[in-house]
Amino acid sequence: xxxxxxxxxxxxxxxxxxxxxxxxxxxxxxxxxxxxxxxxxxxxxxxxxxxxxxxxxxxxxxxxxxxxxxxxxxxxxxxxxxxxxxxxxxxxxxxxxxxxxxxxxxxxxxxxxxxxxxxxxxxxxxxxxxxxxxxxxxxxxxxxxxxxxxxxxxxxxxxxxxxxxxxxxxxxxxxxxxxxxxxxxxxxxxxxxxxxxxxxxxxxxxxxxxxxxxxxxxxxx
Numbered sequence: 001x002x003x004x005x006x007x008x009x010x011x012x013x014x015x016x017x018x019x020x021x022x023x024x025x026x027x028x029x030x031x032x033x034x035x036x037x038x039x040x041x042x043x044x045x046x047x048x049x050x051x052x053x054x055x056x057x058x059x060x061x062x063x064x065x066x067x068x069x070x071x072x073x074x075x076x077x078x079x080x081x082x083x084x085x086x087x088x089x090x091x092x093x094x095x096x097x098x099x100x101x102x103x104x105x106x107x108x109x110x111x112x113x114x115x116x117x118x119x120x121x122x123x124x125x126x127x128x129x130x131x132x133x134x135x136x137x138x139x140x141x142x143x144x145x146x147x148x149x150x151x152x153x154x155x156x157x158x159x160x161x162x163x164x165x166x167x168x169x170x171x172x173x174x175x176x177x178x179x180x181x182x183x184x185x186x187x188x189x190x191x192x193x194x195x196x197x198x199x200x201x202x203x204x205x206x207x208x209x210x211x212x213x214x215x216x217x218x219x220x221x
Contacts, residue, residue, distance in 0.1 A: 072206075073110040079102075082210070085103065086102055088101050089216065090217075090218045091130075091219045093221050096113060097109060098197060098199065112187070113186050114128055115128040130195050134219075135216075136215065137215040143156060144156070146173070154170045155201060155204060158208040168196070170204035171187055
């Protein structure tokens with residue numbers, strides 16, 4: 001084999017080695033870039049989720065656990081209802097929740113207890129003693145009342161139907177104003193009222209003193 005041929009073979013071999021090394025390095029760089037891109041995408045997803053969670057938490061607040069009729073339903077301060085441009089209230093009876101909205105934005109959630117469910121003799125369906133439909137906050141409100149016929153009263157009430165027949169009010173009290181703790185324990189868990197919507201004592205106080213007359217109230221099952 002001539003020297004020239006040997007040199008040519010050596011040159012080809014070197015080129016092949018260099019090509020393999022370069023190819024390996026390029027593949028390594030591409031893999032590292034792909035890994036870095038995946039990590040950045042994961043971090044961005046996590047940040048997005050965290051931001052969404054933070055926004056949701058800031059808007060809605062954290063519901064107090066365990067439920068306590070002596071305290072507010074959420075751990076954040078009550079919103080300023082006077083600042084709401086499109087204030088309305090939604091009560092979901094089976095969920096035992098009352099939601100306060102400003103337009104489509106939920107601004108506060110309250111644990112509640114609606115009317116007991118009874119069998120309709122005509123249809124056989126289970127119906128709440130709390131009427132469903134759309135109503136409006138009326139001008140009857142006060143710090144306490146007692147219904148001698150039902151032998152039950154409450155603190156901090158505001159009417160939403162039939163001028164005092166159906167109210168938002170606190171968990172029930174006796175004639176002397178003492179909280180009925182057995183009934184209060186139902187708050188946010190099950191139904192139990194004669195048709196009114198029961199709230200915790202602080203929620204009832206805030207709501208009855210700040211919700212404006214005419215505010216729309218939607219009651220659903």
